[in-house]
Amino acid sequence: MLFSTKAEYGVRLMVELGRRGRGDHETGEPVSLSAVAEAEVLPLSYLEHLVAKLRQAGLVTSVRGAHGGYRLARPATEIGMLDVVQALEGPIAPMECFHEVPEGRVLCSHESDGDRACATRLLWTRVHGGITKALAGTTLAELVEFADQHGAQTPVAGRAA
Protein backbone atom coordinates (compact mmCIF):
# COMPACT_ATOMS: atom_id res chain seq x y z
CA MET A 1 0.00 0.00 0.00
CA LEU A 2 1.37 3.36 -0.97
CA PHE A 3 -0.65 5.49 1.38
CA SER A 4 -2.16 4.56 4.69
CA THR A 5 -5.66 5.20 5.90
CA LYS A 6 -4.40 8.45 7.31
CA ALA A 7 -4.54 9.92 3.83
CA GLU A 8 -7.79 8.12 3.05
CA TYR A 9 -9.62 9.25 6.18
CA GLY A 10 -8.07 12.68 6.11
CA VAL A 11 -9.15 13.33 2.54
CA ARG A 12 -12.64 12.13 3.27
CA LEU A 13 -12.69 14.48 6.23
CA MET A 14 -11.66 17.37 4.01
CA VAL A 15 -14.30 16.50 1.44
CA GLU A 16 -16.92 16.39 4.14
CA LEU A 17 -15.88 19.83 5.36
CA GLY A 18 -16.04 21.02 1.80
CA ARG A 19 -19.54 19.71 1.30
CA ARG A 20 -20.96 21.08 4.50
CA GLY A 21 -19.11 24.36 4.69
CA ARG A 22 -20.45 25.53 1.35
CA GLY A 23 -21.01 29.13 0.57
CA ASP A 24 -18.51 31.41 2.11
CA HIS A 25 -15.97 29.37 3.98
CA GLU A 26 -15.64 32.17 6.48
CA THR A 27 -19.27 32.27 7.48
CA GLY A 28 -21.61 29.50 8.46
CA GLU A 29 -21.33 27.18 11.39
CA PRO A 30 -18.20 25.14 11.79
CA VAL A 31 -18.61 21.40 11.40
CA SER A 32 -18.02 19.27 14.45
CA LEU A 33 -15.81 16.23 14.17
CA SER A 34 -18.48 13.98 15.61
CA ALA A 35 -20.77 14.89 12.72
CA VAL A 36 -18.07 13.92 10.25
CA ALA A 37 -17.28 10.73 12.13
CA GLU A 38 -20.90 9.71 12.02
CA ALA A 39 -21.38 10.56 8.36
CA GLU A 40 -18.23 8.77 7.21
CA VAL A 41 -18.42 5.99 9.79
CA LEU A 42 -14.97 6.64 11.13
CA PRO A 43 -13.73 6.56 14.73
CA LEU A 44 -13.93 10.02 16.24
CA SER A 45 -10.84 9.75 18.38
CA TYR A 46 -8.77 8.76 15.40
CA LEU A 47 -10.06 11.66 13.35
CA GLU A 48 -8.89 13.98 16.08
CA HIS A 49 -5.31 13.01 15.36
CA LEU A 50 -5.73 13.55 11.66
CA VAL A 51 -7.46 16.88 11.89
CA ALA A 52 -4.69 18.07 14.17
CA LYS A 53 -2.22 17.57 11.35
CA LEU A 54 -4.46 19.38 8.92
CA ARG A 55 -4.78 22.26 11.31
CA GLN A 56 -1.05 22.48 11.89
CA ALA A 57 -0.62 22.58 8.15
CA GLY A 58 -2.99 25.52 7.96
CA LEU A 59 -5.58 23.69 5.88
CA VAL A 60 -8.42 23.92 8.37
CA THR A 61 -9.27 26.29 11.17
CA SER A 62 -10.91 25.33 14.40
CA VAL A 63 -13.43 26.86 16.76
CA ARG A 64 -13.27 25.60 20.29
CA GLY A 65 -16.06 25.21 22.80
CA ALA A 66 -19.70 24.30 22.40
CA HIS A 67 -21.00 24.52 18.83
CA GLY A 68 -17.39 24.61 17.75
CA GLY A 69 -15.85 22.60 14.98
CA TYR A 70 -13.76 22.95 11.87
CA ARG A 71 -13.82 24.93 8.66
CA LEU A 72 -11.68 24.92 5.58
CA ALA A 73 -9.04 27.59 5.91
CA ARG A 74 -9.42 28.50 2.22
CA PRO A 75 -12.05 27.92 -0.44
CA ALA A 76 -11.92 24.38 -1.76
CA THR A 77 -10.87 25.57 -5.19
CA GLU A 78 -7.62 26.80 -3.69
CA ILE A 79 -6.72 23.65 -1.81
CA GLY A 80 -4.48 21.30 -3.74
CA MET A 81 -4.49 17.68 -2.69
CA LEU A 82 -0.72 17.54 -2.59
CA ASP A 83 -0.78 19.78 0.47
CA VAL A 84 -3.49 17.70 2.08
CA VAL A 85 -1.77 14.37 1.56
CA GLN A 86 1.61 15.73 2.60
CA ALA A 87 0.12 17.13 5.78
CA LEU A 88 -1.29 13.72 6.62
CA GLU A 89 1.40 11.36 5.43
CA GLY A 90 4.52 13.47 5.65
CA PRO A 91 6.81 14.25 2.72
CA ILE A 92 6.06 12.33 -0.46
CA ALA A 93 9.18 10.34 -1.12
CA PRO A 94 8.96 7.17 -3.17
CA MET A 95 11.96 5.80 -1.38
CA GLU A 96 13.90 6.00 1.84
CA CYS A 97 16.97 7.48 0.18
CA PHE A 98 14.98 10.10 -1.64
CA HIS A 99 14.89 13.59 -0.21
CA GLU A 100 13.61 16.81 -1.61
CA VAL A 101 15.87 19.70 -0.84
CA PRO A 102 14.66 23.29 -0.78
CA GLU A 103 15.31 24.23 -4.38
CA GLY A 104 12.98 21.67 -5.86
CA ARG A 105 15.99 19.51 -6.60
CA VAL A 106 16.09 15.95 -5.55
CA LEU A 107 18.71 14.04 -3.73
CA CYS A 108 19.62 10.45 -3.12
CA SER A 109 21.49 9.70 0.05
CA HIS A 110 23.58 7.12 -1.77
CA GLU A 111 25.27 9.85 -3.72
CA SER A 112 28.15 10.01 -1.33
CA ASP A 113 29.44 13.33 -2.56
CA GLY A 114 29.62 15.34 -5.71
CA ASP A 115 26.61 14.58 -7.84
CA ARG A 116 26.97 10.95 -8.69
CA ALA A 117 23.62 9.34 -9.11
CA CYS A 118 22.74 5.90 -7.89
CA ALA A 119 21.29 3.54 -10.43
CA THR A 120 17.70 3.82 -9.37
CA ARG A 121 17.44 7.57 -9.09
CA LEU A 122 16.08 8.03 -12.57
CA LEU A 123 13.20 5.73 -11.77
CA TRP A 124 12.23 7.22 -8.44
CA THR A 125 12.43 10.71 -9.86
CA ARG A 126 9.91 9.80 -12.51
CA VAL A 127 7.62 8.11 -10.03
CA HIS A 128 7.84 11.04 -7.69
CA GLY A 129 6.94 13.36 -10.53
CA GLY A 130 3.97 11.25 -11.51
CA ILE A 131 2.57 11.24 -8.02
CA THR A 132 3.05 14.88 -7.21
CA LYS A 133 1.62 15.91 -10.55
CA ALA A 134 -1.48 13.84 -9.95
CA LEU A 135 -1.89 15.20 -6.43
CA ALA A 136 -1.08 18.81 -7.14
CA GLY A 137 -3.33 18.80 -10.19
CA THR A 138 -6.37 17.86 -8.16
CA THR A 139 -8.18 20.36 -6.01
CA LEU A 140 -10.45 19.65 -3.11
CA ALA A 141 -13.23 21.32 -5.03
CA GLU A 142 -13.03 18.63 -7.70
CA LEU A 143 -13.42 15.91 -5.11
CA VAL A 144 -16.32 17.67 -3.47
CA GLU A 145 -18.07 17.94 -6.81
CA PHE A 146 -17.29 14.33 -7.61
CA ALA A 147 -18.68 13.24 -4.26
CA ASP A 148 -21.83 15.27 -4.78
CA GLN A 149 -22.50 13.71 -8.16
CA HIS A 150 -21.55 10.11 -7.64
CA GLY A 151 -21.92 9.47 -3.97
CA ALA A 152 -25.23 11.12 -3.25
CA GLN A 153 -25.78 8.56 -0.53
CA THR A 154 -25.04 11.11 2.20
CA PRO A 155 -26.96 14.18 1.09
CA VAL A 156 -25.41 16.58 3.62
CA ALA A 157 -28.12 16.92 6.20
CA GLY A 158 -29.68 20.32 6.63
CA ARG A 159 -29.00 21.68 3.16
CA ALA A 160 -30.91 21.39 -0.10
CA ALA A 161 -32.74 18.35 1.20
Added chain:
Amino acid sequence: MLFSTKAEYGVRLMVELGRRGRGDHETGEPVSLSAVAEAEVLPLSYLEHLVAKLRQAGLVTSVRGAHGGYRLARPATEIGMLDVVQALEGPIAPMECFHEVPEGRVLCSHESDGDRACATRLLWTRVHGGITKALAGTTLAELVEFADQHGAQTPVAGRAA
Protein backbone atom coordinates in the same frame (compact mmCIF):
# COMPACT_ATOMS: atom_id res chain seq x y z
CA MET B 1 7.71 6.18 2.22
CA LEU B 2 5.88 4.89 -0.78
CA PHE B 3 8.06 1.92 -1.58
CA SER B 4 10.24 -0.05 0.76
CA THR B 5 13.82 -1.12 0.30
CA LYS B 6 12.51 -4.25 -1.35
CA ALA B 7 11.89 -2.25 -4.49
CA GLU B 8 15.08 -0.29 -4.04
CA TYR B 9 17.33 -3.29 -3.58
CA GLY B 10 15.49 -5.36 -6.14
CA VAL B 11 15.81 -2.73 -8.82
CA ARG B 12 19.49 -2.31 -8.09
CA LEU B 13 19.84 -6.04 -8.37
CA MET B 14 18.18 -6.02 -11.75
CA VAL B 15 20.36 -3.17 -12.94
CA GLU B 16 23.43 -5.06 -11.83
CA LEU B 17 22.31 -8.12 -13.75
CA GLY B 18 21.70 -5.91 -16.75
CA ARG B 19 25.16 -4.40 -16.58
CA ARG B 20 27.00 -7.66 -16.18
CA GLY B 21 24.92 -9.90 -18.40
CA ARG B 22 25.54 -7.73 -21.44
CA GLY B 23 25.58 -9.10 -24.93
CA ASP B 24 23.15 -11.87 -25.49
CA HIS B 25 21.24 -12.50 -22.33
CA GLU B 26 21.10 -16.19 -23.19
CA THR B 27 24.84 -16.66 -23.37
CA GLY B 28 27.55 -15.63 -20.96
CA GLU B 29 28.02 -16.71 -17.41
CA PRO B 30 25.23 -16.20 -14.95
CA VAL B 31 25.92 -13.69 -12.20
CA SER B 32 26.10 -14.98 -8.66
CA LEU B 33 24.17 -13.19 -5.94
CA SER B 34 27.25 -12.83 -3.81
CA ALA B 35 28.89 -10.80 -6.57
CA VAL B 36 25.89 -8.48 -6.66
CA ALA B 37 25.76 -8.26 -2.89
CA GLU B 38 29.39 -7.24 -2.77
CA ALA B 39 29.11 -4.71 -5.58
CA GLU B 40 26.00 -3.04 -4.19
CA VAL B 41 26.92 -3.51 -0.54
CA LEU B 42 23.70 -5.30 0.31
CA PRO B 43 23.16 -8.29 2.60
CA LEU B 44 23.30 -11.49 0.60
CA SER B 45 20.69 -13.36 2.57
CA TYR B 46 18.20 -10.57 2.09
CA LEU B 47 18.82 -10.44 -1.63
CA GLU B 48 17.94 -14.11 -1.79
CA HIS B 49 14.40 -13.28 -0.75
CA LEU B 50 14.10 -10.58 -3.34
CA VAL B 51 15.53 -12.54 -6.22
CA ALA B 52 13.10 -15.32 -5.40
CA LYS B 53 10.23 -12.99 -6.14
CA LEU B 54 11.82 -11.83 -9.35
CA ARG B 55 12.28 -15.43 -10.42
CA GLN B 56 8.71 -16.35 -9.62
CA ALA B 57 7.59 -13.40 -11.70
CA GLY B 58 9.61 -14.71 -14.62
CA LEU B 59 11.93 -11.72 -14.75
CA VAL B 60 15.16 -13.62 -14.08
CA THR B 61 16.27 -17.19 -14.60
CA SER B 62 18.56 -19.12 -12.32
CA VAL B 63 21.32 -21.67 -12.72
CA ARG B 64 21.91 -23.84 -9.70
CA GLY B 65 25.12 -25.36 -8.49
CA ALA B 66 28.69 -24.17 -8.59
CA HIS B 67 29.28 -21.28 -11.00
CA GLY B 68 25.56 -20.79 -11.04
CA GLY B 69 23.75 -17.54 -10.67
CA TYR B 70 21.09 -15.42 -12.31
CA ARG B 71 20.38 -13.93 -15.71
CA LEU B 72 17.74 -11.61 -17.02
CA ALA B 73 14.97 -13.67 -18.53
CA ARG B 74 14.60 -11.17 -21.39
CA PRO B 75 16.75 -8.42 -22.87
CA ALA B 76 16.72 -5.33 -20.70
CA THR B 77 14.93 -3.32 -23.35
CA GLU B 78 11.92 -5.55 -22.95
CA ILE B 79 11.68 -5.36 -19.19
CA GLY B 80 9.36 -2.65 -17.92
CA MET B 81 9.91 -1.43 -14.41
CA LEU B 82 6.25 -1.77 -13.56
CA ASP B 83 6.64 -5.53 -13.68
CA VAL B 84 9.78 -5.40 -11.60
CA VAL B 85 8.33 -3.23 -8.86
CA GLN B 86 5.09 -5.18 -8.78
CA ALA B 87 6.99 -8.42 -8.43
CA LEU B 88 8.84 -7.01 -5.45
CA GLU B 89 6.21 -4.96 -3.70
CA GLY B 90 3.00 -6.63 -4.71
CA PRO B 91 0.17 -4.93 -6.55
CA ILE B 92 0.50 -1.16 -6.87
CA ALA B 93 -2.48 0.21 -5.01
CA PRO B 94 -2.31 3.71 -3.61
CA MET B 95 -4.81 2.75 -0.97
CA GLU B 96 -6.12 -0.18 0.99
CA CYS B 97 -9.57 0.01 -0.58
CA PHE B 98 -8.21 0.20 -4.08
CA HIS B 99 -8.17 -2.96 -6.14
CA GLU B 100 -7.51 -3.54 -9.77
CA VAL B 101 -9.88 -6.02 -11.27
CA PRO B 102 -9.03 -8.01 -14.41
CA GLU B 103 -10.43 -5.68 -17.04
CA GLY B 104 -8.17 -2.78 -16.19
CA ARG B 105 -11.02 -1.24 -14.29
CA VAL B 106 -10.59 -0.09 -10.79
CA LEU B 107 -12.63 -0.73 -7.76
CA CYS B 108 -13.06 0.73 -4.33
CA SER B 109 -14.20 -1.60 -1.61
CA HIS B 110 -16.35 1.14 -0.15
CA GLU B 111 -18.62 0.98 -3.13
CA SER B 112 -20.97 -1.38 -1.42
CA ASP B 113 -22.79 -2.41 -4.57
CA GLY B 114 -23.75 -0.95 -7.87
CA ASP B 115 -21.13 1.50 -9.01
CA ARG B 116 -21.26 4.24 -6.46
CA ALA B 117 -17.92 5.86 -6.02
CA CYS B 118 -16.54 6.92 -2.70
CA ALA B 119 -15.38 10.50 -2.45
CA THR B 120 -11.70 9.82 -2.74
CA ARG B 121 -11.73 7.47 -5.71
CA LEU B 122 -11.09 10.17 -8.24
CA LEU B 123 -7.92 11.13 -6.44
CA TRP B 124 -6.50 7.64 -6.00
CA THR B 125 -7.28 6.78 -9.57
CA ARG B 126 -5.21 9.70 -10.77
CA VAL B 127 -2.35 8.88 -8.43
CA HIS B 128 -2.42 5.27 -9.49
CA GLY B 129 -2.29 6.35 -13.11
CA GLY B 130 0.63 8.63 -12.48
CA ILE B 131 2.65 5.93 -10.79
CA THR B 132 1.99 3.15 -13.24
CA LYS B 133 2.66 5.42 -16.17
CA ALA B 134 6.02 6.40 -14.73
CA LEU B 135 6.92 2.81 -13.97
CA ALA B 136 5.65 1.23 -17.15
CA GLY B 137 7.28 3.92 -19.24
CA THR B 138 10.72 3.12 -17.90
CA THR B 139 12.65 0.10 -19.10
CA LEU B 140 15.46 -1.64 -17.33
CA ALA B 141 17.69 -0.77 -20.26
CA GLU B 142 17.26 2.92 -19.51
CA LEU B 143 18.38 2.43 -15.93
CA VAL B 144 21.35 0.34 -17.00
CA GLU B 145 22.44 3.06 -19.37
CA PHE B 146 21.88 5.72 -16.74
CA ALA B 147 23.95 3.76 -14.24
CA ASP B 148 26.76 3.31 -16.76
CA GLN B 149 26.93 7.01 -17.49
CA HIS B 150 26.45 8.58 -14.10
CA GLY B 151 27.53 6.00 -11.61
CA ALA B 152 30.75 4.78 -13.14
CA GLN B 153 31.99 4.08 -9.65
CA THR B 154 31.51 0.33 -10.06
CA PRO B 155 32.94 -0.38 -13.49
CA VAL B 156 31.62 -3.93 -13.83
CA ALA B 157 34.71 -5.96 -13.15
CA GLY B 158 36.01 -8.09 -15.97
CA ARG B 159 34.61 -6.10 -18.84
CA ALA B 160 35.85 -3.06 -20.76
CA ALA B 161 38.04 -2.02 -17.88
Added chain:
DNA sequence: CGCTTATCCGACCGATTGAGTAGGATTTAG
Protein backbone atom coordinates in the same frame (compact mmCIF):
# COMPACT_ATOMS: atom_id res chain seq x y z
C1' DC C 1 -22.00 29.73 38.37
C1' DG C 2 -22.17 25.11 36.33
C1' DC C 3 -23.34 21.98 32.76
C1' DT C 4 -22.74 20.48 28.24
C1' DT C 5 -20.43 20.42 24.01
C1' DA C 6 -16.59 20.66 21.76
C1' DT C 7 -11.51 21.01 20.58
C1' DC C 8 -7.00 19.73 22.24
C1' DC C 9 -3.18 16.70 23.98
C1' DG C 10 -0.44 12.76 25.16
C1' DA C 11 0.04 8.12 26.70
C1' DC C 12 -0.82 3.59 25.60
C1' DC C 13 -1.77 -0.95 22.94
C1' DG C 14 -2.28 -4.87 19.70
C1' DA C 15 -1.35 -6.36 15.12
C1' DT C 16 1.12 -6.05 10.99
C1' DT C 17 5.00 -5.28 8.24
C1' DG C 18 9.87 -4.33 7.12
C1' DA C 19 14.53 -5.63 7.27
C1' DG C 20 17.55 -8.82 8.19
C1' DT C 21 19.59 -13.34 10.17
C1' DA C 22 20.15 -18.31 10.59
C1' DG C 23 20.36 -22.84 9.20
C1' DG C 24 19.95 -26.15 6.37
C1' DA C 25 18.61 -28.89 1.93
C1' DT C 26 19.63 -29.38 -2.87
C1' DT C 27 22.10 -29.01 -7.09
C1' DT C 28 26.21 -29.00 -9.95
C1' DA C 29 31.17 -28.00 -11.62
C1' DG C 30 35.58 -29.59 -11.01
Added chain:
DNA sequence: CTAAATCCTACTCAATCGGTCGGATAAGCG
Protein backbone atom coordinates in the same frame (compact mmCIF):
# COMPACT_ATOMS: atom_id res chain seq x y z
C1' DC D 1 34.05 -35.69 -2.68
C1' DT D 2 33.98 -31.03 -2.05
C1' DA D 3 33.19 -26.34 -2.77
C1' DA D 4 30.02 -23.06 -4.63
C1' DA D 5 25.97 -21.77 -5.51
C1' DT D 6 20.68 -21.66 -5.48
C1' DC D 7 16.69 -22.66 -2.74
C1' DC D 8 13.50 -22.82 1.33
C1' DT D 9 11.67 -22.12 6.00
C1' DA D 10 11.64 -20.18 10.20
C1' DC D 11 12.87 -16.76 13.29
C1' DT D 12 13.94 -12.11 15.48
C1' DC D 13 13.85 -7.14 16.28
C1' DA D 14 12.08 -2.74 15.61
C1' DA D 15 8.96 0.54 13.63
C1' DT D 16 4.63 1.85 12.10
C1' DC D 17 -0.44 1.66 11.71
C1' DG D 18 -4.90 1.93 13.40
C1' DG D 19 -7.16 2.85 17.23
C1' DT D 20 -8.44 3.66 22.32
C1' DC D 21 -8.53 6.15 26.57
C1' DG D 22 -8.39 9.72 29.94
C1' DG D 23 -8.21 14.07 30.79
C1' DA D 24 -7.30 19.27 30.15
C1' DT D 25 -9.05 23.45 28.16
C1' DA D 26 -12.40 26.44 26.10
C1' DA D 27 -16.80 28.34 25.06
C1' DG D 28 -22.02 28.68 24.74
C1' DC D 29 -26.27 28.58 27.52
C1' DG D 30 -29.51 28.66 31.20
